[in-house]
Amino acid sequence: MAEENAVASGKYRRVVLKLSGESFAHAGERGIAMDEVVAIGQQICKAAQGGVQIAIVIGGGNILRGAQFTAGNSSIQEATAHYMGMLATVINGLALQDAIESLGVETRLLTAIRMEGVAEPYIRRRAKRHLEKGRIVILAAGTGSPFVTTDTAAAQRALELDADILMKATRVDGVYSDDPEKNPHALLYSELSYNAVREQNLRVMDPTAIAQCMEHDMPILVFNYKKEGNIERATGGARVGTLISSQVAVAK
Template sequence: MSETPDSLRPKYKRVILKMSGEAFGQSGKTGISIDETLEIARQVKLVVDRGVQLAIVVGGGNLLRGAQFSAGGEAIREATAHYMGMLATVMNGLAFQDALELHKVETRLMTAIRMESVAEPFVRRRALRHLEKGRVVILSGGTSNPFVTTDTAAALRGRELEADILMKATRVDGVYSADPEKNPHAVRYEKLTYQQVVRENLRVMDMSAIDHCMEAKLPILVFDYKKVGNIERAMAGHPIGTLVTDSLK
């Protein structure tokens, strides 16, 4: 059955969308794929046109991961590697900003690391104002602190910007009891509580991010953004992916 405009009416007013760096590249390859980036921008435009206030936290794993230098001895210190990873998120943010603007979406790129010639510094009140004006806010640079993942950055920004939900866009269709590629008996969860995630050590987000969301009662949706139309469905509250809340009711 085809979806109607009413069925895609947004359930959430303000959303934090976490996009990993891999979303902007081709699977198994490094670098930025213009086609992949433009496709995400096309999907984002659809939900913004429906009135969703959207802030997007971008990762940088398609370009560089700080952890990849962890075995490199003393040539590059771990903290330095993490700063390099944060700079990679700014590169993705710049590419994504141009892709969105090609689709006539008004944007603001904000970064936790000051670099005014390419992006605005993240200022909470300014970000809120952009959202209220219907601009997509692209959040890069992590938190500007090493040893903090972009998952945790997304949770923190979700709290700061008073989002209704944090959505983690991935290449899998939810959270499983085990790795489905290794265990054919792995079960996909439709709903979980924060306590279950912690107790069973499930791969939803890192535990610091889970703690922040649990404290703020900020729901988390993990879903497959690669399936056409899923970003719209997620914003409309369709039962896709895995929803993590404080209760299974």
């Protein structure tokens, strides 16, 4: 399939990049730090200059997580809390859109919940058309449904948009055998199979996202976006981080 050929050649035509909400804030803090957002935007713009089409799925954990309202005796229903989280991703999407456009690159913000005064509604064919025109597409509000994480939204969008690969940007160098902050002897994997991720219960993405990618053979790259130039390297096909795919027989 096309994705396999792209991964083998190291050249990507189209990627979906998953950014967590935490990437919009300083480490250990909440809210939006525009210096962090602009730094990410600069990397994305450089990557786009290489010719790769980029769609970005945004998280909202820097503003709020639905889980914080579902613990204890909260008066907010769980579904409502998830919708609040979706709106947080839109706030992040607006910040990233302005940061990227301030650098002279055209974007489109598409949301899974209609809010025409703020952004375009997510329509698969429209999103693909924007990508073909060289625009950076920012996808917010998850899938528009509660009880679905933004990881799963990223997997779904990667499949819908015929991406070559799903890339998850993190603050660590890839997938480790254990938490590297707690275990200094944790091993960094360069390659993993989907089955290894599931069997070892490695914290990469939520299980539904992994299962979706596994079923449809969508490769996943987990890498450290905090290293300057890594987004450009990753989208350009350089070997950074941990590659998860069906082509890996054993963990490496």
